[in-house]
Amino acid sequence: xxxxxxxxxxVVLLAAVVAVVVWGRPDDAEGGEAGDLTVVRGVIGxxxxxxxxxxxxxxxFAAQGLQVEVDTAGSRQLATSVDLxxxxxxxxxxxxxxQKIQRDRKTTAAHTPFQSPMAVATFEPIVQLLQAAGVVxxxxxxxxxxxxxxxxxxxxxxxxxxxLPGNTAYPARKNVLITTTNPAESNSAAMYLSIVSFVANGNxxxxxxxxxxxxxxDVARLxxxxxxxxxxxxGPFEDYLAAGMGKTPLALIYESQYLDRVLRADGSIxxxxxxLYLAPTVYSKHTLIPLSDKGDQVGRLLSTDPELGxxxxxxxxxxxxxxxxxxxxxxxxxxxxxxAVEPPSFETLERLLDAVGT
Amino acid sequence: MRTALVVTGLVLATLLxxxxxxxxxATPVGPAEPGVxxxxxxxxxxxxxxxxxxxxxxxxIEVKFTFTGTLEGAEALANGEVDGKYDAVWFSSNRYPAGxxxxxxxxxxxxxxxxxxxxxxxxxxxxxxxxxxxxxxGWGEIAEQAGRKAFSYGMTDPSASNSGFSxxxxxxxxxxGAGNAVDAGQIVAVTPQLKxxxxxxxxxxxxSGWLSEAYQRRATGQDPGAQVDGLINYESVLLxxxxxxxxxxxxxxxxxxxxxxxxxxxxxxxxxxxxxxRDAHQRLTDHLRTADVQRKIMETTHRRPVVPGVEPAAxxxxxxxxxxxxxxxxxxxxxxxxxxxxxxxxxxRTLYVLDTSGSMAGDRIAxxxxxxxxxxxxxxxxxxxxxxxxxxxEVTMLPFNTAPAAPRTFxxxxxxxxxxxxxxxxxxEGLREGGGTAIxxxxxxxxxxxxxxxxxxxxxxxxxxxMTDGENANGSGLAEFQASYRSVPEQVRQVPVxxxxxxxxxxxxxxxxxxxxxxxxxxxxNGELGEVFQEIRGYQ
Numbered sequence: 096x097x098x099x100x101x102x103x104x105x106v107v108l109l110a111a112v113v114a115v116v117v118w119g120r121p122d123d124a125e126g127g128e129a130g131d132l133t134v135v136r137g138v139i140g141x142x143x144x145x146x147x148x149x150x151x152x153x154x155x156f157a158a159q160g161l162q163v164e165v166d167t168a169g170s171r172q173l174a175t176s177v178d179l180x181x182x183x184x185x186x187x188x189x190x191x192x193x194q195k196i197q198r199d200r201k202t203t204a205a206h207t208p209f210q211s212p213m214a215v216a217t218f219e220p221i222v223q224l225l226q227a228a229g230v231v232x233x234x235x236x237x238x239x240x241x242x243x244x245x246x247x248x249x250x251x252x253x254x255x256x257x258x259l260p261g262n263t264a265y266p267a268r269k270n271v272l273i274t275t276t277n278p279a280e281s282n283s284a285a286m287y288l289s290i291v292s293f294v295a296n297g298n299x300x301x302x303x304x305x306x307x308x309x310x311x312x313d314v315a316r317l318x319x320x321x322x323x324x325x326x327x328x329x330g331p332f333e334d335y336l337a338a339g340m341g342k343t344p345l346a347l348i349y350e351s352q353y354l355d356r357v358l359r360a361d362g363s364i365x366x367x368x369x370x371l372y373l374a375p376t377v378y379s380k381h382t383l384i385p386l387s388d389k390g391d392q393v394g395r396l397l398s399t400d401p402e403l404g405x406x407x408x409x410x411x412x413x414x415x416x417x418x419x420x421x422x423x424x425x426x427x428x429x430x431x432x433x434x435a436v437e438p439p440s441f442e443t444l445e446r447l448l449d450a451v452g453t
Numbered sequence: 454m455r456t457a458l459v460v461t462g463l464v465l466a467t468l469l470x471x472x473x474x475x476x477x478x479a480t481p482v483g484p485a486e487p488g489v490x491x492x493x494x495x496x497x498x499x500x501x502x503x504x505x506x507x508x509x510x511x512x513x514i515e516v517k518f519t520f521t522g523t524l525e526g527a528e529a530l531a532n533g534e535v536d537g538k539y540d541a542v543w544f545s546s547n548r549y550p551a552g553x554x555x556x557x558x559x560x561x562x563x564x565x566x567x568x569x570x571x572x573x574x575x576x577x578x579x580x581x582x583x584x585x586x587x588x589x590x591g592w593g594e595i596a597e598q599a600g601r602k603a604f605s606y607g608m609t610d611p612s613a614s615n616s617g618f619s620x621x622x623x624x625x626x627x628x629x630g631a632g633n634a635v636d637a638g639q640i641v642a643v644t645p646q647l648k649x650x651x652x653x654x655x656x657x658x659x660x661s662g663w664l665s666e667a668y669q670r671r672a673t674g675q676d677p678g679a680q681v682d683g684l685i686n687y688e689s690v691l692l693x694x695x696x697x698x699x700x701x702x703x704x705x706x707x708x709x710x711x712x713x714x715x716x717x718x719x720x721x722x723x724x725x726x727x728x729x730x731r732d733a734h735q736r737l738t739d740h741l742r743t744a745d746v747q748r749k750i751m752e753t754t755h756r757r758p759v760v761p762g763v764e765p766a767a768x769x770x771x772x773x774x775x776x777x778x779x780x781x782x783x784x785x786x787x788x789x790x791x792x793x794x795x796x797x798x799x800x801x802r803t804l805y806v807l808d809t810s811g812s813m814a815g816d817r818i819a820x821x822x823x824x825x826x827x828x829x830x831x832x833x834x835x836x837x838x839x840x841x842x843x844x845x846x847e848v849t850m851l852p853f854n855t856a857p858a859a860p861r862t863f864x865x866x867x868x869x870x871x872x873x874x875x876x877x878x879x880x881x882e883g884l885r886e887g888g889g890t891a892i893x894x895x896x897x898x899x900x901x902x903x904x905x906x907x908x909x910x911x912x913x914x915x916x917x918x919x920m921t922d923g924e925n926a927n928g929s930g931l932a933e934f935q936a937s938y939r940s941v942p943e944q945v946r947q948v949p950v951x952x953x954x955x956x957x958x959x960x961x962x963x964x965x966x967x968x969x970x971x972x973x974x975x976x977x978x979n980g981e982l983g984e985v986f987q988e989i990r991g992y993q
Contacts, residue, residue: 141562167562255632267775268711270632277551322634322778323548326563333565334776336761342715342776356761363761 132162135389138177140188140282141167141327142349143381146410155402156393163393170282171448174199174441184390186383188282191441193382206383206394208404209412211351212432213286213379215241215273215371216332218340220264222369228259231371235433240374243294246273250317256344265344270320273345274334278318279452280326282379287347288447289377289438291317298375301439307447315451328352336363349379350428354411357427375434381412482517485540487729489515490737492720493535494543495615496520497661497687500754504746514737522659523549523615528835530556540730541723545569545615545687545716552783553835561726563719564738567747567756570713570774571619572706574691575683576672579604580705589710589771592627592650600649604682607656607664610991612790612839616661619714620685621793622786624650626777627711634778637788644792651798656681657914659991663973665694672701676971678947687716692755692768706770712777717759790839796867800845801993802906802913806899808921808955810854813886817922817956824983825881828990829874832983840990842877844870847913849902850880853895854888855927860902892921894928896950896966897937903945915948916993919966920982922956931962935969947971951989954978 139147146152147165156163168177170187174195179185187193193205222239225231230249234240249271257266278284292301295310318324325331328348335346336356353370356363385391397403404414408423421430438444482491498518505516519539521529526542527550529535535542536559542550547563550556573595580586583598598604609617622635628646629639656671656678658664668684670676684691688706695703720741722734740746747758751766758765765772780786807821823831828841842848844867851860861880865873899917907915925931938946949972952963956978967974973992977985 253632268627268630268632269775269778272633319781320633320778321781323551323781326551326560330563330565333759333761337759337763338568338715338757338776339773341712341773361762 131160132157133160133389134162134164135183135393136164136166136181137184137186137383137390137393138168138173138179138182139165139186140170140173140381141329142188142282142351142379143186145355146407146412149406149410152403152406155400155406156396158402159392159396159400161389161393161396169280171280171285171445179386182390183387184383184385184393186381188379188381189286189438190380190382191285191438191444192282193380193384195441196384200384200386202384202386204385204391204394206385206391206398207380207415208383208394208397209407209414210378210380211349211412212376212435213283213290213373214348214350214353214376215373216335216346216348216353217344217369217371219367219369221340221344222371224256224259224262224264227261232374234372234374236429236431238429239369239371240434241371242374243290247291247294247313250320251313253320265340267341267344271345272317272321273347274321274331274343275318275324275347276328276331277324277326277452278448281328283328283347283349284318284324285444285448286377286379286438287317288314288451289444290373290375290436292439292447293375293377293436300437301443301447307443307450311447311450314447318451349411350413351411354424354428355409358409358411358423370428372429372432375436376432377438378413378435482519482538485537485727485730488513488733489517490541490730490733491517491539492519492541492543493526493529493539494518494520495523495526495545497545497690498543498718500693501750503753504741504750507749508737508740508746512736512740514733514740516737522613522836523618524612524836524839526550527553527556530559531835533559535559535723536725539723540726541721541734543718543720545718546619547719547721548779548781549615549618549786552781552786559724561722561724562731562734563721564734564742565717565719565759566738566741567750567754568715568717568759569687569689569756570708570715571616571623571685572688572691572708572713573606573683573685574694574704574706575604575606576700577702577705579682580707585707586705590707591711592624592709593630593646593711595707595709596624596628596646596650599651599653600646602653605653605655605679606683606685607658607668607681608654608685609658609661609664611793612836613659613988613991614661615716616686616690618790619716621789622779623709623712623714623777625789626714626779627709632778634780634785635789636780636782636785640785640788640792644796647792647797651793654798655679657798657992659988661686661690663992665690667971669694669699670971673699676949677969678949678971687756688769689755696755708771708774710775712775714777714779715774718756794839795844798914800847800913801843802847802849802903802910802915803842803993804849804851804860804899804903804917806857806895806917806919807850807852807884808854808890808892808923809852809858809884809886809888810890810923810926811887812890812923812956818884818886820982821920822881822884824981824986825884826878827983828986829878829881831878832987836987840987842870842874844868846870847906847910848873848877849906850877851895851899851902852884853891853898854886856891857895857898860898862906889927890921890923890925891927892919892925892962893930893934897929897934900938900941900945900948903948904942907945907948911944914993916972917948917950917970918953918986918989918993919950919963920953920955920977921958921963924957924959925962931965934966938969949973949992951975951992953982953985953989955982 170192173187174192230245276284295313331346335343383394404419611617611621626635628643747763849862950970
């Protein structure tokens with residue numbers, strides 16, 4: 096009896112798995128279904144997995160004769176520990192990691208098809224509180240920004256939410272802190288560190304060991320006081336979306352994460368949710384380093400193919416050609432962000448990340 | 454097409470062979486197979502089985518569980534016991550292993566599946582009496598009422614179970630009030646308040662499941678132990694108990710206004726997992742995070758959805774909860790656990806009734822000696838350090854064979870337990886086997902010995918451990934013990950007996966003894982006696 100049941104079940108399972116093979120991502124098919132497409136393998140920062148897994152993106156590459164298969168890795172790991180010999184392109188999410196790979200691989204080739212500034216996802220009551228505290232201000236552009244210098248001052252004093260004057264909206268007995276990911280494991284935390292170290296260094300990119308030592312106490316606290324942090328930027332952003340203000344009043348994210356949700360219009364961005372830009376901010380520059388001719392072809396297509404550009408914009412990325420981003424995003428985001436700075440060198444950033452992670 | 458057939462065949466094979474979890478994380482559940490995810494997990498995930506059964510039908514991915522505790526799991530990760538034996542780990546949170554570098558480096562892609570905050574559940578009448586029904590109160594007020602013994606509660610051992618660990622961290626963070634992740638210095642500062650708070654803890658357990666059962670049995674009068682007013686546990690456990698409808702009055706969930714610690718159940722691929730496991734993890738987590746499955750999880754387990762856009766059920770009375778910062782560093786965890794066991798919680802009184810009959814000769818008596826010696830500080834592992842006899846504990850040894858021997862009581866003074874531990878160690882090493890087996894005369898003797906000890910100092914977690922490797926052969930039998938137990942003074946009758954099956958110990962009789970005294974049976978017949986003695990520490 097039990098055996099007959101299992102065989103019955105097997106028929107159901109067979110149908111299910113076949114369906115996956117036929118309709119699933121081409122990389123499930125282990126080359127069997129690739130037909131005459133050329134397979135190109137790359138390793139990417141996990142922020143772009145949804146883009147590369149999207150049916151429309153797969154089709155756009157197929158139209159050019161390519162089937163792109165990707166593995167994901169953290170941008171830090173990509174620049175240090177991942178064996179790139181297995182891949183035809185590396186696609187980290189930041190320029191310092193890309194520069195390190197270029198140096199190691201002795202190549203100057205690179206494509207920067209899209210980028211995304213770091214931003215903070217928050218809620219209207221929090222925006223009002225921080226406006227009253229002078230931390231959120233109207234920036235040089237026509238949008239609200241979180242003034243990082245003011246924020247550093249507030250956090251240096253260990254200010255708790257319930258100590259903000261007139262706070263009835265969010266009187267939590269915990270420090271005013273932006274929720275980030277683990278600096279040891281995640282690119283977004285490295286980008287955040289680039290911003291706060293710039294401001295703590297008197298609005299100059301940190302470039303010397305003396306400057307590193309000088310900014311460390313101020314920037315390390317921003318991570319240490321948070322305690323446990325998650326290892327992927329999806330973590331805090333999902334908490335923000337699903338659990339709400341109590342858990343994550345301020346989540347450090349890529350602008351693209353928020354715009355992706357806005358453009359999907361799936362109801363996950365509720366009316367009281369707000370996106371704040373950081374002043375200054377840095378751009379997470381998604382930089383593709385080709386490791387072969389086929390890898391280079393992927394980079395060129397991403398940079399020049401209008402269909403792929405439009406698709407990247409639907410995932411909230413700012414495209415090389417600003418018109419594509421503007422067409423897709425419209426007035427849902429400012430066209431230009433005026434106050435952007437450069438991250439430190441890979442080596443400086445590595446040392447800072449190691450120091451704040453301990 | 455060929456891939457599909459092979460995968461299906463393997464799934465079918467695993468369905469036919471079935472799957473059962475071994476309790477030891479070092480025991481492999483089998484070799485890596487496509488379509489199978491070998492998962493080292495927290496035992497509370499048993500309630501996900503119906504969801505995972507459906508997931509297997511939908512995705513072809515079968516989950517093979519092996520269950521273990523929070524600290525044990527972190528330790529298995531850190532010392533490499535999981536390498537090559539598991540594809541993934543799934544605990545209520547990764548916060549503990551993330552604080553241990555050797556464990557953290559083995560964690561790969563983490564995907565949150567569901568969430569549940571650790572909160573206080575009080576019987577409806579207790580909540581009304583305290584004025585907390587439908588009100589928001591902070592941990593400070595809860596600690597104040599606890600200090601006045603205005604209510605009592607049960608909680609799991611924070612070194613064995615994540616709910617207890619989360620509660621300890623949450624209360625300490627909230628009481629410290631500093632607003633950042635609590636550190637060792639702050640823990641020292643809030644120790645007096647934590648003592649007040651944990652003074653009201655009247656029930657401890659090594660597992661969340663037993664804690665709920667013990668609460669229910671005491672509430673309905675099935676157990677001799679005193680009724681408990683509430684439980685600190687996951688919201689999901691409290692709501693599940695209400696939904697099961699076996700409580701005389703439902704639990705009112707109190708959501709502390711200053712914050713909670715929330716379990717988020719990340720299904721975490723191991724960093725060294727192969728491509729098949731990576732693919733299986735991806736497909737399974739994609740499935741578990743679809744809106745329909747998130748709703749199914751919510752209905753089945755009473756845990757909250759983590760995927761945006763899935764509307765939480767009305768049963769989650771407070772939706773927007775402040776999350777307390779959780780320390781990232783292991784030294785903070787260790788300071789907190791050490792303070793909890795040696796200074797904060799009510800001290801234990803532990804009486805061991807130990808079979809030293811002739812049948813214990815050889816390996817068995819050696820196991821018994823080493824099991825006891827490891828509790829005196831010989832075991833320096835992550836878990837062992839928190840399972841040893843603690844400062845302020847009172848330990849009585851009552852060996853027996855044809856008749857009970859003279860009991861010996863050891864005191865472990867606060868801050869200076871070393872001399873007492875050395876005495877226990879010497880006593881354990883001096884145990885010799887010989888003679889018959891008088892289980893029930895010895896157990897009756899244990900209750901007699903407890904009488905004056907309990908009367909002199911009633912405010913302790915008091916319990917008896919009864920270890921035997923055989924059948925009762927001398928003196929009174931079970932029926933006589935059952936009759937005499939009724940005349941044991943009430944205060945002493947509430948002392949539970951944790952029975953340990955060893956060798957040819959009689960499971961039926963020891964089960965009856967555990968059930969009638971509100972204890973629990975532990976089986977060391979196929980395992981290490983030392984591990985079982987450590988596990989029992991969670992209940993003492």
